[in-house]
Amino acid sequence: MYLPEHFSESDPAALHRLIESHPLGILVTRQDDLLDANHLPFELDAEAGLLRCHVARANPVWREADGSEVLVIFRGAEAYISPTWYPSKHEHHRHVPTWNYQVVHVRGRLRVIDEERFVRGLVGRLTRTHEAGEEKPWKMADAPREYIEQMIAAIVGIEIDISEMTGKFKVGQNREARDRLGAAAELQARGAEELGKAMQGAGKAE
Template identity: 40%
Template sequence: MYIPPAFKDDDIESIRATIHGARLANLVTATVEGPVATPLPLFLDESEGEHGVLYGHLARANSQWKLPPIGNALAIFSGPDVYVTPSWYATKQETGKVVPTWNYVAVHAYGPVEFFQEPERLLDAVTRLTNRHEGARTKPWAVTDAPADFIAAQLRGIVGVRIPVVRFEGKRKMSQNRPEADRVGVAAGLAASDNVHDREVAPMIPVPI
């Protein structure tokens, strides 16, 4: 990922927050047949290894797990993103030398991928992933709510994914490279937008307090 110095995010807590906040990731592996990618939810176990370990699962019918990976796998996590119109820049009024851009947050995690099929490991990964997404619900659903034989049959239809992370790349592009007046304009424009996603990003633009 191309990361200019102004946009580099190497704060581990910020990186973890982006991963935890992402509802869906993209798992990319290089193979002799070319790159293969699958959208899937992944969770980071921070207690394992130096950088943590990512877990998830693929459908058994998905050929990605059958193709031997070349080098490390790549897991892509996307955070908030917004279109930025040059109309919000003070510089537009001053020189007119402005163009549109896109602000966004992204994390790339790299590591060797392992695909596993042991029922107990699959059940553990599925249970932990389920608990992560159900935990905030008033009446959370649990894997144990379903009949054990039904869950066992479902597990036979998936393959587990385990990626010990060897490095992260974090990028937080939030107009840091623009003059202060332009950043103020972007924050104000996003805050006044009818789009809820725009309004959520507005506080992320670095402006004077």
């Protein structure tokens, strides 16, 4: 990933927050000379330095990638930025369109854990996390026991030992404060609250 220094984000807490708020990662693997990508919801265990997920038993990735080095991409807020949102554009017109975004790349070694207890625990934790905002959260006990057992048997657990975590938060750090804040305000007015707030916060050190 091309990473100019002013867009680099190295704060572990910031990287962890992005992964936890945007847990659908892209697992990139290599088999022979071909690249493959699978879109999977991950659990981050920051303290242990691990990512966990599960895949369908019918998905060949768990057999093909076991023990290999992999890349997982997490994409946060992103949006098109128009030059017309910069106040200085209307003075000198020396701006062009761009795209702002936040991403985290995680590298590590993939390990398959084909154990019922591991998979059941992972599914239970993911369910509790993502059902937490529901008025009546669904839980595994809501479904017939034999059905859950059938579903658990149809998936395989994956754990990734994190070796490197790289963040790129392109949120207007290379712009004048008035231009960055002008674009942030326009994004928020259009409903892009997350990216707008990130762009506003990018100027705290100024």
